[in-house]
Amino acid sequence: MTTTAPTTAPSEGTEEIQDAGHVDVLIVGAGVSGLGAAHHLRDQFPDRTFVILDAQNNRGGTWWTHRYPGVRSDSDLFTYGYRFKPWRGPSIAAGEEILAYLDEVIDEYDLSQYIRYQHRVTAASWSTEDRRWTVEVTREDTGQQLRFTTGFLWMCQGYYNHGKPYLPVWPGMDRFQGVLVHPQQWPEDLDVSGKRIVVIGSGATAATLIPAIAGKAEHVTMLQRSPSYWFAPPTTHELAVTLRALDIPEEWTYEILRRQYIQQLDMLARMAQEAPGDLHTFLIESMRPLLPEGFDVEKHFTPRYRPWQQRIAVVPDGDLFAVLREGKASIVTDTIETFTEHGIKVSSGEEIPADIIVAATGFNLSLLGDVAFTVDGAPVDFTERVTWRGIMISGVPNMAYVFGYFRHSWTLRVDLVTDLVGRLLATMQDKGATMVVPTLRPEDADMQLRPWSDPENFNPGYVMRSQHILYKQGDREPWTHMLEHEEEREILPKADLDDGTLVYR
Numbered sequence: 001m002t003t004t005a006p007t008t009a010p011s012e013g014t015e016e017i018q019d020a021g022h023v024d025v026l027i028v029g030a031g032v033s034g035l036g037a038a039h040h041l042r043d044q045f046p047d048r049t050f051v052i053l054d055a056q057n058n059r060g061g062t063w064w065t066h067r068y069p070g071v072r073s074d075s076d077l078f079t080y081g082y083r084f085k086p087w088r089g090p091s092i093a094a095g096e097e098i099l100a101y102l103d104e105v106i107d108e109y110d111l112s113q114y115i116r117y118q119h120r121v122t123a124a125s126w127s128t129e130d131r132r133w134t135v136e137v138t139r140e141d142t143g144q145q146l147r148f149t150t151g152f153l154w155m156c157q158g159y160y161n162h163g164k165p166y167l168p169v170w171p172g173m174d175r176f177q178g179v180l181v182h183p184q185q186w187p188e189d190l191d192v193s194g195k196r197i198v199v200i201g202s203g204a205t206a207a208t209l210i211p212a213i214a215g216k217a218e219h220v221t222m223l224q225r226s227p228s229y230w231f232a233p234p235t236t237h238e239l240a241v242t243l244r245a246l247d248i249p250e251e252w253t254y255e256i257l258r259r260q261y262i263q264q265l266d267m268l269a270r271m272a273q274e275a276p277g278d279l280h281t282f283l284i285e286s287m288r289p290l291l292p293e294g295f296d297v298e299k300h301f302t303p304r305y306r307p308w309q310q311r312i313a314v315v316p317d318g319d320l321f322a323v324l325r326e327g328k329a330s331i332v333t334d335t336i337e338t339f340t341e342h343g344i345k346v347s348s349g350e351e352i353p354a355d356i357i358v359a360a361t362g363f364n365l366s367l368l369g370d371v372a373f374t375v376d377g378a379p380v381d382f383t384e385r386v387t388w389r390g391i392m393i394s395g396v397p398n399m400a401y402v403f404g405y406f407r408h409s410w411t412l413r414v415d416l417v418t419d420l421v422g423r424l425l426a427t428m429q430d431k432g433a434t435m436v437v438p439t440l441r442p443e444d445a446d447m448q449l450r451p452w453s454d455p456e457n458f459n460p461g462y463v464m465r466s467q468h469i470l471y472k473q474g475d476r477e478p479w480t481h482m483l484e485h486e487e488e489r490e491i492l493p494k495a496d497l498d499d500g501t502l503v504y505r
């Protein structure tokens with residue numbers, strides 16, 4: 001245990017709040033980001049005390065929450081893996097394999113002693129006088145209220161609400177006699193054998209779920225309002241096979257494949273900006289030969305947006321297209337008019353029969369884990385705040401957050417951000433500072449503020465639905481975020497932590 005000894009203290013109200021002690025750093029979230037942060041702290045600051053709090057009852061964040069059939073990465077694991085821990089499996093991995101990889105990280109770096117599950121952080125209050133955060137926690141298992149204090153809060157809470165998925169309201173939903181499920185809350189005992197299944201949605205979740213259940217179900221229909229982009233890379237990279245056959249040390253193989261994938265992703269991201277028409281054609285044409293003959297590609301597979309304005313759905317080895325060719329699955333592109341007793345009626349008048357409807361409709365975005373922040377007694381209204389490099393927030397002292405990439409693997413940014421936060425903690429130590437606050441300089445005061453995500457650049461539904469609750473970005477460094485990995489891997493390691501935008505006290 002890394003905290004100071006707990007003592008019980010009565011709260012101001014009637015409820016007992018248990019004092020859970022003080023830590024130098026408090027990490028929220030035991031997913032890919034929180035475990036990466038913890039590894040970095042142990043490695044670079046072995047003397048500092050810290051704790052990781054997670055609301056769920058197990059590690060892995062996203063990979064623990066999402067356990068529907070077929071759940072897998074759509075990134076290659078050579079870049080989704082941490083820089084410090086080689087990935088030894090195929091390029092695309094199942095959710096369970098990712099959890100096993102995270103378990104190895106926890107074991108090898110002895111992290112389990114720091115993790116407290118079923119600890120939901122509800123509020124965090126900064127006191128400049130005491131130079132510390134007071135963090136309110138509710139135990140999900142017992143309902144008990146705890147209070148931690150910490151010198152530095154490291155928010156690794158991901159970007160969506162794990163407990164409440166996004167489920168639109170459709171007419172007639174209550175009439176439906178079958179089973180309605182959301183992949184984020186997949187019932188362990190749901191039997192799909194011989195069932196007629198409609199999957200609403202055309203994103204990564206639909207792409208992974210459909211091939212996984214199509215063999216067992218009687219038929220699966222993917223019902224999409226509008227088409228998405230798809231990309232069908234091989235599950236195993238040819239170069240990986242060659243390198244492994246040569247018996248090259250695993251660390252080298254990892255590094256080589258990592259570089260290869262980063263280069264490919266850079267190229268795709270660049271092409272999306274510079275030649276979106278060419279990328280559009282490339283994606284559609286590479287899919288065409290994988291589809292059944294005479295398939296209406298124009299209707300079902302030609303999106304109305306530019307590639308990468310939303311994530312490109314990856315179908316390793318084209319497995320989704322295989323089940324379409326085999327007739328086990330089909331696609332309907334239309335809008336839902338109403339649910340009926342036995343399925344869904346779409347605007348064309350067609351009724352799609354269903355025993356099970358899967359709403360693969362995505363997330364509710366969550367702002368910093370829905371934690372209520374106050375600084376010196378004043379609630380923080382994030383809509384008035386500006387991000388500092390997508391890592392800290394203006395006017396919020398001693399708090400960093402991890403937000404990964406959408407177009408490259410999330411974890412590539414985890415590695416970069418943890419390096420920078422390490423440098424920040426070391427800089428504070430060198431300066432003898434107990435407080436660091438991102439602060440707009442006089443020359444930044446009237447800078448133009450821009451939305452969290454520029455819709456021209458990235459506009460998936462869950463982001464657009466929540467822009468109004470999010471902090472802003474400015475028009476210049478360091479008040480920007482959502483940069484591409486190609487730029488950031490140069491910028492972040494060299495970022496000047498003494499440029500006047502971080503005020504140390």
Ligand SMILES: Cc1cc2nc3c(=O)[nH]c(=O)nc-3n(C[C@H](O)[C@H](O)[C@H](O)COP(=O)(O)OP(=O)(O)OC[C@H]3O[C@@H](n4cnc5c(N)ncnc54)[C@H](O)[C@@H]3O)c2cc1C
Pocket residue numbers: 028029030031032033034053054055056060061062063066071072073074075076080119120121122156157158159160162204205368369370371402404405408409410411
């Ligand atoms: C099905 C699916 C597949 C994906 N595939 C990829 C992929 O292939 N490549 C890619 O780059 N990205 C992918 N993503 C995005 C994915 O979310 C990130 O890759 C990454 O897992 C995020 O890790 P994280 O630790 O930042 O957040 P999360 O995985 O969201 O974990 C955050 C943790 O913090 C906890 N938490 C949140 N708020 C609180 C609170 N107030 N108190 C206590 N605990 C809290 C949560 O319980 C959770 O366990 C995928 C997402 C999904 C849903």
